[in-house]
Amino acid sequence: MRTLPRPLPKDPLPLLEQWLAAVAASGQLRNPNTMALATADAQGRPAVRMVLLKHLSVAAGFAVFYTHYGSRKGRELDANARAAGALYWEELGVQVRLEGPVVRSPEAESDAYFATRPRGSRINALVSQQSSPLEDFDAFLRTMRETVEELGAEPTEASPEAGGPAIGRPAYWGGYRLWLEGVELWLEGIDRCHERVRYERTLTRDDAWTFCGGAWRSQRLQP
Numbered sequence: 642m643r644t645l646p647r648p649l650p651k652d653p654l655p656l657l658e659q660w661l662a663a664v665a666a667s668g669q670l671r672n673p674n675t676m677a678l679a680t681a682d683a684q685g686r687p688a689v690r691m692v693l694l695k696h697l698s699v700a701a702g703f704a705v706f707y708t709h710y711g712s713r714k715g716r717e718l719d720a721n722a723r724a725a726g727a728l729y730w731e732e733l734g735v736q737v738r739l740e741g742p743v744v745r746s747p748e749a750e751s752d753a754y755f756a757t758r759p760r761g762s763r764i765n766a767l768v769s770q771q772s773s774p775l776e777d778f779d780a781f782l783r784t785m786r787e788t789v790e791e792l793g794a795e796p797t798e799a800s801p802e803a804g805g806p807a808i809g810r811p812a813y814w815g816g817y818r819l820w821l822e823g824v825e826l827w828l829e830g831i832d833r834c835h836e837r838v839r840y841e842r843t844l845t846r847d848d849a850w851t852f853c854g855g856a857w858r859s860q861r862l863q864p
């Protein structure tokens with residue numbers, strides 16, 4: 642059975658980084674960075690969906706995911722700029738909960754990440770207004786196919802001549818930083834003797850993208 646180091650780490654994030662790396666290295670999961678992300682609208686009504694946690698800044702203390710700013714989650718974050726995330730790795734018997742305020746990533750960071758995405762995903766970001774109503778899925782697929790034909794598909798070994806003009810990031814698509822002010826580490830135990838530690842710290846706003854985090858405080862919780 643896995644247990645947390647004793648004494649408890651002062652900062653939970655290096656451990657989270659290690660776990661993310663260990664699950665990725667195990668090769669057992671297609672997306673080891675899958676995170677359930679909860680947001681709430683202005684009335685406090687919650688909604689949850691999966692996203693990919695694409696970057697963890699251990700030094701500053703934020704987690705980054707990417708999406709369409711006009712999607713339901715984007716609109717909810719406009720109204721209520723806080724979110725909660727949960728990751729679970731069955732093979733490690735580990736659950737991690739993340740909470741805090743959310744801000745959009747700096748544009749240059751979103752540009753840099755967008756440029757690394759497969760061409761088809763970049764084209765999809767041009768074609769799909771995520772979470773807007775869609776009358777005709779076949780028509781959407783046709784538009785997608787036509788746009789791929791117009792802009793060029795990803796070059797492959799079979800068709801290395803594919804590709805085409807650079808596809809820039811649309812302004813409505815980009816990253817969010819979930820600044821971590823609450824983190825819970827949960828390790829599965831025998832007879833449900835799960836080991837739980839909740840970490841909290843105070844965040845003070847520095848600028849549009851940045852918070853300054855105080856020292857982490859930790860508290861064990863009953864299973």
Ligand SMILES: Cc1cc2nc3c(=O)[nH]c(=O)nc-3n(C[C@H](O)[C@H](O)[C@H](O)COP(=O)(O)O)c2cc1C
Nearest residue numbers: 672675690691692693707708709712713714715772
């Ligand atoms: C494993 C998995 C990973 C996903 N990753 C993302 C992601 O990183 N960004 C994203 O916008 N949607 C992602 N999605 C789709 C979302 O779950 C969701 O359908 C979409 O973002 C629209 O959500 P919304 O209407 O609440 O904004 C993912 C779905 C799954 C199942």
